[in-house]
């Protein structure tokens with residue numbers, strides 16, 4: 001299949017391209033000049049590229065992912081996450097391409113007190129979450145065949161993510177203060193990329209939740225990362241969200257249940273601890 005990937009230079013996008021290339025014709029796009037340049041917020045460019053390339057499917061990874069940046073600059077967040085996705089969805093509809101849109105646990109408010117299923121009603125409490133939900137709505141309304149894949153707490157040995165920040169911080173600090181009252185599901189970007197590649201050509205369109213299995217707090221996640229990296233000399237102190245003020249209100253409990261895959265008998269996500277072990281081993285190779 002001809003598959004166009006947006007945000008192909010990002011943490012997830014580059015793994016999606018790597019996963020696709022063995023079986024599909026991949027067209028990587030991003031704002032960066034390393035691949036076909038495509039600014040999703042530019043309507044004319046989106047239509048020009050999609051009409052020229054005529055993909056059968058678009059895996060839409062591009063987004064403004066700086067959550068606090070979105071809160072500070074809502075216009076940019078809506079321009080990229082909502083209008084950008086609206087552009088991609090309209091252009092996909094015009095060439096009858098299917099679309100896989102990567103969305104987020106931040107569409108939920110975190111008040112449910114138990115894991116969120118695909119059947120729960122979103123209620124975002126941040127600009128990032130609201131702008132990504134607006135993207136979901138565009139995809140649902142405009143595309144005949146869509147996959148919306150909500151994920152959370154992505155990490156990889158490249159890009160900007162929590163585990164890399166923790167490992168970097170542990171090089172210069174012997175004590176780290178980490179929020180222990182927000183809970184979610186870590187997701188190894190490589191596992192999510194494999195899930196997205198698997199959706200190519202699948203007749204089972206609709207909404208999915210995907211993460212690694214199990215859930216934890218940022219504090220547990222940090223302990224798991226440092227333990228696996230053998231950095232036992234670094235002390236991790238649990239703190240409350242209110243002791244780590246940020247511009248964004250984040251959901252306190254945004255654990256995603258993969259209910260759809262569970263009911264299909266196909267939920268094969270591995271535990272987050274196993275993914276962290278592979279991440280550390282890959283990170284050790286990358287940094288050498």
Ligand SMILES: NC(=O)c1ccc[n+]([C@@H]2O[C@H](COP(=O)([O-])OP(=O)(O)OC[C@H]3O[C@@H](n4cnc5c(N)ncnc54)[C@H](OP(=O)(O)O)[C@@H]3O)[C@@H](O)[C@H]2O)c1
Pocket residue numbers: 006007008009010011012013029030031032038039040041060061062063064065080084102103104105132151152153154155159160
């Ligand atoms: N990271 C997480 O924890 C997380 C959690 C839940 C859901 N997600 C979703 O997963 C997807 C992938 O996330 P990620 O962490 O891989 O993001 P990322 O590393 O920030 O990659 C996103 C890519 O999109 C590019 N981009 C930004 N604005 C663009 C525009 N106007 N046109 C085209 N490309 C643009 C970025 O370029 P620049 O770097 O130059 O801006 C970057 O290369 C996103 O849709 C995100 O919302 C992420």
